[in-house]
């Protein structure tokens with residue numbers, strides 16, 4: 492198949508996004524709205540959200556500035572062949588405004604990404620990938636189409652606004668993987684060539700020289716064969732489908748059949764539940780930043796809740812102490828016919844209370860006698876939580 496041109500028959504522009512992506516979107520949206528609402532209710536949470544939003548904006552601004560000043564901007568004059576291919580792909584995918592396209596030298600890495608800043612879209616292709624695929628090959632069109640797919644689907648903004656849901660274990664990474672599956676379809680449609688889409692992915696897997704000579708079917712077979720616990724866990728926690736799976740999926744487009752599904756190890760789901768999204772797979776600085784933001788936001792929500800729990804448990808212990816004092820004073824009065832005058836009357840090795848209990852909130856206790864209410868114990872921190880039993884009439 493590697494030398495034939497196959498048009499993906501099953502694809503139409505309206506059906507490039509996989510159904511799974513839309514399903515996961517609803518759940519991620521629900522989780523995100525709940526978290527954002529929770530944050531909006533606490534001032535601290537709101538401040539954190541604003542602060543981290545600002546840091547995120549700043550970081551992204553610097554990244555885009557770096558592209559504008561250091562990377563090579565592709566125009567009619569600069570790499571015209573690549574520019575023409577890019578404009579073609581944008582038109583085919585129905586993108587009205589052509590984003591900025593930049594070539595970035597990145598020390599041999601084979602990658603590309605899309606980003607957005609203050610309403611402008613950017614696509615970046617690493618120079619080695621350009622050299623590996625060529626400026627106007629169907630493989631390059633596949634790659635450009637994939638990135639345009641991210642922009643068309645609004646994935647960049649979703650990455651920010653749906654951050655809480657994207658961080659949710661199992662769900663978040665599954666949604667991100669669906670993004671990539673959809674975008675591979677955008678790419679295949681842009682290239683109008685399933686074989687080229689496959690070869691593009693094989694170059695990512697095997698490098699610029701040997702990638703093209705890789706046996707696609709054998710590589711796709713790795714997806715079907717490697718179904719162990721750790722591979723399953725790797726899949727579940729990754730924000731990208733494995734390359735062997737992406738090749739499998741893209742190859743299935745050739746005959747319009749749904750891609751074959753291989754089962755995962757059930758225990759991997761269990762363990763995956765405890766691994767927040769974006770952990771293993773997010774190597775990009777933006778991904779890491781989003782993760783830090785979300786951790787900060789979750790901490791902002793968790794800390795007040797934790798403090799409240801701690802405070803109420805302290806109060807409970809203190810009220811318990813007060814109750815114990817009150818009972819001891821009453822007992823003293825009953826047995827001695829007169830009220831206790833000092834704490835020493837009731838606290839001691841052979842007294843009513845063996846050792847003086849301390850308030851764990853750091854308060855100190857005072858006792859007052861009241862004819863109506865009996866002994867009232869007051870804590871300097873927690874107040875009079877417990878009034879003693881009414882004093883017996885004398």
Ligand SMILES: [Zn+2]
Pocket residue numbers: 637641670671674
């Ligand atoms: Zn992608």
Ligand SMILES: [Zn+2]
Pocket residue numbers: 809850851852853854870871872873874
């Ligand atoms: Zn207290």
